[in-house]
Amino acid sequence: MNRVLLFRAMLASLLLLFTSLTMAITAGGNKEIKEKQVQFTPSAIEYLQWMQQAYQTKNYEIIYLSSLYKQPEPMQLIHGVVDGQEVSYFRYLNGGIRESIQYAGKISYFEQGTPGYTLISHYNRHVFANVANFDYQKGQQNYDYVILGKDRIAGKLSIAIRMISKDEYRHSYVIWCDLKSFLPLRLDTLSPSNSVLDQLMVVSLKSYEKVNPWLVKLTQNTRPEIVHIRESSTDNIPQWKMGWLPAGFTVVKQDQHKLVMNESEPVSYIMLDNGIVNVSIYISIKKLALDESQKIVRRGATVLYTEQRDNIEINVVGDIPTITAKKLVESLVLVETSDN
């Protein structure tokens, strides 16, 4: 009898031991599954690419603010896809009516009190368009993408992703995307020292299955007269050459034209592009000598850097760190015409 009892006790203890073991094993298994699930959650670049697709293909209306303004300036963007084409309608919500509509390679501007006009433009420059049209795969050479965590923007659960420049020659960004629609909700531009230079923030986002019928109606209206930009000459160029470009940037345009505001002044012009920001470089004849203190002007993410060499003046305009502008100017060389 005793033996039986003993056996039972042993069996019980063994069972106990086993159950705890099996429990441990199942617990371990659960952990593994959980880890796998974590691995299956999208990577930062996947979120960014979804954001990109959402921005280009969805029908939505956003109301947003920019921190750049002296007073918060509410603006609205209505986006839709009509017959497979993107249509973007933009307006300021306060003050006089200022609005624009872009579709089919043209952008028309309307302002209270002045006749509307149209520019030929294939380039979307609306809010978030720069991050929504960036090639993130290619961009990995110069940026790291890191998920910062979840947040709530405009009442929506969002994910914050940081796009960090690998060197000091370009700004970094933090992009917040709605976790439901993946549309961008906020964009901070950070300096290399991590201070916020510029902030765009959505306060209201509505996305729809179907395109806004009013937007469709807008595309059927006749547009105001097209204003042509004076043809720029490409004769005798390039005389100026960039000796250095920050990684990822390429020269996309080089010409000689006259400044729109100041027709009498011809400038040599070079445009750089890295898919997210554009930099303009102007070379002209020096008119007035500048103090050292007047050479760098910065507002938000935009820098306007001036350098004078003998009788010429070089201006760099763009959303880049000052050091980049300085280095770009230093690398600029005059190429002998015989080389061309």
Add this chain to the structure above:
Amino acid sequence: MTEINEQLSSLIDNENVESKPLDALIGNKALQATFSRYQLIGDVMRNEKAINIDISEQVMSEIAKQPALVTVTTIKATTVEVVKPENNVISFVKRFGQYAIAASVAGVVVMTSFITSSPSIENRGIEVLNTVPFGGGVSPVSLQANPLQSQKALQDRHERLNALLKDHQLQLQVKK
């Protein structure tokens, strides 16, 4: 010929509208060209800068397209026709201001008055960060500089920077 030209000139200046030069104008292509050139000269003198000299050819072709001119009233119509291509050019010039709107409408701030605003630090929002310390630059009057001169220089510089920024925005918008 010169006399008729003089009369044409006065016609443009709305001084002496006689039927004789008008008749001469109707009949003579060279005179029509002269007439349109005079118009151009007048525009230039009135400081409408961006006159494209090639326009005289456009004017001629416009005139060529016109049916035969018979009465003075038709001449008026022609005058309108003659001026029209110029109008396009002028409106283009006048529209320069609108490129500022183009930039601002696109959601990008054109940094107007950001140079002049730089000395007043209380101007919050318009954040001007001069990475190089201002030093004596803050004080409006320095020892050597004539205050009026520096004011003018500052304004010139401000205008130029604005022109550059607007051009930058425009170049981006029309980028291919």
